[in-house]
Amino acid sequence: MGIKWKNEILYQDLVKWDTRLRYEAPFFNEIIKGIAKPKIRILDVSCGTGDHLVMFAKWGYEGVGIDISEQNITAAEELSKKNKTKDKIKFIVGDMLKLEESLEGEKFDFISCIGNTFSIFSPEKRALILNQMYNLLNIGGKILFQVVNYLPHTSETEWFYKPIILRGSSEEIQYIVRIMEWKEMKEKITMYVLKAQQTSKESDDFILQKKRTEFYVLKSNHFKEFTDKLKGELTIFGNYEKSEFNEEVSKDLVILITKT
Numbered sequence: 001m002g003i004k005w006k007n008e009i010l011y012q013d014l015v016k017w018d019t020r021l022r023y024e025a026p027f028f029n030e031i032i033k034g035i036a037k038p039k040i041r042i043l044d045v046s047c048g049t050g051d052h053l054v055m056f057a058k059w060g061y062e063g064v065g066i067d068i069s070e071q072n073i074t075a076a077e078e079l080s081k082k083n084k085t086k087d088k089i090k091f092i093v094g095d096m097l098k099l100e101e102s103l104e105g106e107k108f109d110f111i112s113c114i115g116n117t118f119s120i121f122s123p124e125k126r127a128l129i130l131n132q133m134y135n136l137l138n139i140g141g142k143i144l145f146q147v148v149n150y151l152p153h154t155s156e157t158e159w160f161y162k163p164i165i166l167r168g169s170s171e172e173i174q175y176i177v178r179i180m181e182w183k184e185m186k187e188k189i190t191m192y193v194l195k196a197q198q199t200s201k202e203s204d205d206f207i208l209q210k211k212r213t214e215f216y217v218l219k220s221n222h223f224k225e226f227t228d229k230l231k232g233e234l235t236i237f238g239n240y241e242k243s244e245f246n247e248e249v250s251k252d253l254v255i256l257i258t259k260t
C-alpha cells in the first residue's frame with residue numbers, strides 16, 4: 001500500500017451541506033424574519049464556501065460574505081453562480097480583524113459568525129471583532145454566533161468525533177478522523193483532523209491529509225461581559241433548536257445579540 005501526504009484538508013470535505021442546512025434553516029428563517037426592517041442586509045463573517053448566504057439569497061435577502069481564504073471565496077462565488085444568486089451576494093477576501101476597513105460605509109441588519117470560527121481567536125481579538133461587528137450593525141439588528149460548547153467533555157482525557165466514512169461518486173473510500181486534545185488547563189483544545197482518500201476505486205494507494213486547529217474554550221460569560229458594556233440584549237441557546245443552554249450538556253453555544 002502506498003501512502004502520499006498532502007498538506008491541507010479542504011473545509012468542504014468536513015461538512016455535509018444538505019444535512020446541515022436542512023437542520024439549521026428553520027432557526028435562521030425565524031431569527032431573520034424577526035428583525036423588523038423592510039429590507040434586511042446580511043453579513044456573514046468567515047462565510048467559508050458561502051452556503052449560508054446562498055440559502056439566504058434564495059429566500060430573497062441580500063448579503064456580503066467575507067473570508068480570509070481565497071480558496072473558500074472562489075468556491076463561494078462558484079456556488080452562487082450555480083444557484084443564480086450572484087446579483088444578491090458580494091463575496092470579499094478579507095480578514096475579520098479588519099472588518100470595518102473592508103466594509104467601509106456599509107451597514108447590516110443581521111451579522112453571523114458561525115461554524116465555531118469565533119473560538120479560534122484570543123480574548124483581545126474577540127473583543128476587536130465583536131466591536132467592529134457591533135459598529136456595522138443597524139439599531140434593532142442582530143448578531144449571531146455559534147461555537148462548540150466543549151465544557152461537557154472536560155472530564156475526558158481524550159476524545160474524538162465519530163469518524164466520517166464516505167464513498168465519493170466514483171466510489172473511492174474516504175476516512176476522516178477528528179481527535180481532540182486538551183491544552184493549557186482546559187482553557188484551550190486542539191483538533192487534529194486526518195483524512196485518508198483512496199486514489200481510485202480498485203487501488204491500495206491512499207492520499208493522507210492532515211489539519212491542526214487550536215480553539216479557545218468559550219463560555220457564555222465571555223459574551224455577557226461584552227453585552228454588559230454595550231447597549232445590547234443577549235439571548236443564549238444550547239443549539240439551533242433553541243434548547244436552553246446548559247454548559248454541562250449543550251452541544252453548542254448559540255449567542256444572539258440585539259442592538260438596542
Ligand SMILES: C[S@@+](CC[C@H](N)C(=O)[O-])C[C@H]1O[C@@H](n2cnc3c(N)ncnc32)[C@H](O)[C@@H]1O
Nearest residue numbers: 046047048067068069072094095096114115117
Ligand atoms: C470552520 S470554518 C466556518 C465557515 C462557515 N462560517 C460555516 O459555518 O461553515 C472557519 C472559516 O473561518 C475563516 N477564517 C479564519 N480566520 C479568518 C479571519 N481572520 N478572517 C476571516 N475569515 C477567517 C476560514 O477561512 C474558514 O472559512
